[in-house]
Amino acid sequence: MFPIVVERGSSKHRTHMMILMAIVLVILIAVAFILPEYQVGRVNRMWAMAIAIMGLNLVLGYGGLFALGHSAFIGLGAFVTAWLVQDLRFDYWMVIPFSMAASFAFGSLLALPALRIKGLYLVVITIAVAVVFPSLAKIETFGIAEKTGGANGRIIDEKVIPTGLGKALGFTETEPARYRYFLIVAMVLVVTFAVRNLLNSRAGRAIIAIRDNETGAAVSGVNLVRQKVFTFGTSAAMCGLSGTILALDKGFVAEQDFLFPLAVEMLVGLVIGGVATLGGAFIGAFVIVFVKEFSKNVNIDFGLFVLDGKGPFSALIFGVILVIVTFFMPRGIVGSLKPTFMQRVYRIDPKAPPLPENLTRLS
Amino acid sequence: MSQLSVRDITVKFGGITALDSASFDVEKGQICGLIGPNGAGKTTLFNVVSRIYDPTEGSVEFEGQDLLALQAHEICEVGAYRTFQNLALWKGLTVLENVMVGAHTTTSAGYWRSMFKVNTKKEESELREKAYGVLAELNLEDVAFHPADGLPFGTLKRIEIARALIGSPKLLMLDEPASGLTHAEVQELGSVIREIRDRYQLTVLLVEHHMKMVMALTEKIVVLNLGRKIAEGTPEEVRENPAVVEAYLGSSK
Numbered sequence: 322m323f324p325i326v327v328e329r330g331s332s333k334h335r336t337h338m339m340i341l342m343a344i345v346l347v348i349l350i351a352v353a354f355i356l357p358e359y360q361v362g363r364v365n366r367m368w369a370m371a372i373a374i375m376g377l378n379l380v381l382g383y384g385g386l387f388a389l390g391h392s393a394f395i396g397l398g399a400f401v402t403a404w405l406v407q408d409l410r411f412d413y414w415m416v417i418p419f420s421m422a423a424s425f426a427f428g429s430l431l432a433l434p435a436l437r438i439k440g441l442y443l444v445v446i447t448i449a450v451a452v453v454f455p456s457l458a459k460i461e462t463f464g465i466a467e468k469t470g471g472a473n474g475r476i477i478d479e480k481v482i483p484t485g486l487g488k489a490l491g492f493t494e495t496e497p498a499r500y501r502y503f504l505i506v507a508m509v510l511v512v513t514f515a516v517r518n519l520l521n522s523r524a525g526r527a528i529i530a531i532r533d534n535e536t537g538a539a540v541s542g543v544n545l546v547r548q549k550v551f552t553f554g555t556s557a558a559m560c561g562l563s564g565t566i567l568a569l570d571k572g573f574v575a576e577q578d579f580l581f582p583l584a585v586e587m588l589v590g591l592v593i594g595g596v597a598t599l600g601g602a603f604i605g606a607f608v609i610v611f612v613k614e615f616s617k618n619v620n621i622d623f624g625l626f627v628l629d630g631k632g633p634f635s636a637l638i639f640g641v642i643l644v645i646v647t648f649f650m651p652r653g654i655v656g657s658l659k660p661t662f663m664q665r666v667y668r669i670d671p672k673a674p675p676l677p678e679n680l681t682r683l684s
Numbered sequence: 685m686s687q688l689s690v691r692d693i694t695v696k697f698g699g700i701t702a703l704d705s706a707s708f709d710v711e712k713g714q715i716c717g718l719i720g721p722n723g724a725g726k727t728t729l730f731n732v733v734s735r736i737y738d739p740t741e742g743s744v745e746f747e748g749q750d751l752l753a754l755q756a757h758e759i760c761e762v763g764a765y766r767t768f769q770n771l772a773l774w775k776g777l778t779v780l781e782n783v784m785v786g787a788h789t790t791t792s793a794g795y796w797r798s799m800f801k802v803n804t805k806k807e808e809s810e811l812r813e814k815a816y817g818v819l820a821e822l823n824l825e826d827v828a829f830h831p832a833d834g835l836p837f838g839t840l841k842r843i844e845i846a847r848a849l850i851g852s853p854k855l856l857m858l859d860e861p862a863s864g865l866t867h868a869e870v871q872e873l874g875s876v877i878r879e880i881r882d883r884y885q886l887t888v889l890l891v892e893h894h895m896k897m898v899m900a901l902t903e904k905i906v907v908l909n910l911g912r913k914i915a916e917g918t919p920e921e922v923r924e925n926p927a928v929v930e931a932y933l934g935s936s937k
Binding site (some may be wrong): 515516519522524525526527529530532534536537538539541543545555628671673674675676680681682 | 734735736755756757758759760761765766768772774775776777781784785786788789791792793794795797798799800801804807808809811812813816817820821822823825828829847851867874876879883912
């Protein structure tokens with residue numbers, strides 16, 4: 322029976338994929354109705370982090386560029402959202418293209434140092450950006466602090482009033498997270514498929530080629546400057562989208578939400594999930610949102626001593642979980658389990674294209 | 685007029701002169717060997733022509749076009765492709781994908797089109813077929829879906845040749861293709877290079893240490909020593925040139 326082996330593109334493969342998609346969709350929809358409102362909010366946060374981690378993965382995992390300042394892109398997306406919704410009265414879904422565009426521009430700009438600088442030096446420069454960014458949000462000139470809320474933060478009091486279909490399905494004003502959930506899931510699906518398509522295409526192969534051997538990529542005709550700028554920009558745009566989701570979900574933006582530790586958290590999620598794997602972003606997001614939450618609820622009575630996650634030990638418990646996972650799965654959860662899964666459970670074999678009719682082999 | 689014309693190329697790295705006013709021409713359809721002892725500047729010259737290094741002085745023209753005005757990623761647009769002595773394959777991609785990237789300039793799907801699969805299906809499947817065909821020509825289709833890593837060195841070298849061939853080069857620059865190969869593989873490689881030249885009507889510029897192969901394969905040889913050109917001519921002429929003999933064997937004086 323196992324492993325199940327199918328050929329890529331065969332009718333069997335397609336049927337399996339349809340079934341899988343159907344199951345995933347049912348689960349995704351069910352989550353919104355089964356979980357209580359505050360948990361749906363947390364799931365939304367997980368989706369937001371998954372999109373952001375996927376963005377980081379594009380630059381770091383597939384592009385091989387060690388950038389560690391992606392908290393700034395999330396922050397920019399969130400502030401643009403606050404500004405557009407509060408001052409210009411945008412609907413929440415109309416904000417998305419603008420926050421993505423702003424982050425794309427910012428990210429492309431940051432790609433410029435990455436063209437010359439590599440490895441640890443690029444890490445330091447991107448960290449600098451992440452560290453400086455929250456302070457920039459507090460600058461009084463140009464009315465920046467006014468738009469971002471400065472040091473006090475800013476409430477986004479956007480009211481979700483379900484109309485039409487939303488109303489018919491029974492959504493109410495008191496459940497904004499549940500109402501937004503569907504748009505967020507739709508965005509997650511679009512982003513995931515876009516990234517997957519990208520990685521299996523001419524542009525994606527060029528990104529990986531630059532990572533594995535830059536000189537080889539250049540003499541094969543890959544424009545290094547353009548590819549790197551686009552990779553950085555796309556990655557930042559995904560983080561901008563993530564920032565919009567986070568800001569709306571929390572209903573509040575403040576510079577202290579986008580400090581450097583957020584970038585580290587994303588990196589932790591990426592490494593735990595699996596660098597350069599598509600599914601890793603979701604596992605990673607789950608870990609940094611739910612496992613972290615779980616570590617706060619741990620309460621083990623050792624008789625003499627109670628290990629209580631509510632106190633300062635929550636970070637310790639979370640840390641121990643991370644250490645154990647990385648110790649047993651050094652290439653991340655997805656990266657480590659995938660080979661075994663393909664060997665034992667399910668594998669898609671590539672389909673060889675037809676040979677040319679007038680093939681003459683060289684000796 | 686010759687197809688590739690290298691004029692007075694000088695390359696200095698700090699105080700070291702790697703190439704000192706080297707000039708030579710390669711005719712269309714020729715297999716031209718570039719030889720010399722270690723440190724002669726052969727690979728440096730290759731890197732200048734493929735635009736990885738900028739020369740301090742001199743000019744390189746390919747079919748009347750100034751190559752030095754181009755960037756590294758633009759030289760394959762004029763039809764110049766190269767391979768590397770120590771391989772420059774991409775381990776994260778399969779062998780087939782490696783060859784597909786070789787045709788980067790002849791395909792067009794950009795970022796947005798790739799992401800949302802706008803009008804890419806035909807191009808992608810044609811590219812796959814073409815890459816598979818090129819691999820089959822070099823008898824490599826069995827490893828098409830293997831990562832370009834952990835295969836025998838000779839196979840990897842052939843994959844690099846396939847990657848260059850898919851772009852329909854006019855000039856194929858091979859940097860020590862025989863290094864690390866077994867005796868049998870070297871002989872096979874020699875005939876493959878000649879067949880490729882005949883079939884694709886291209887010019888081959890070959891850096892090689894394997895003298896027997898160079899002598900048997902090339903129509904013209906340029907000899908470099910310590911950055912200078914010391915001889916040029918047919919294999920017979922070069923073999924009898926006293927300066928070449930001295931560079932390789934040392935003089936008795």
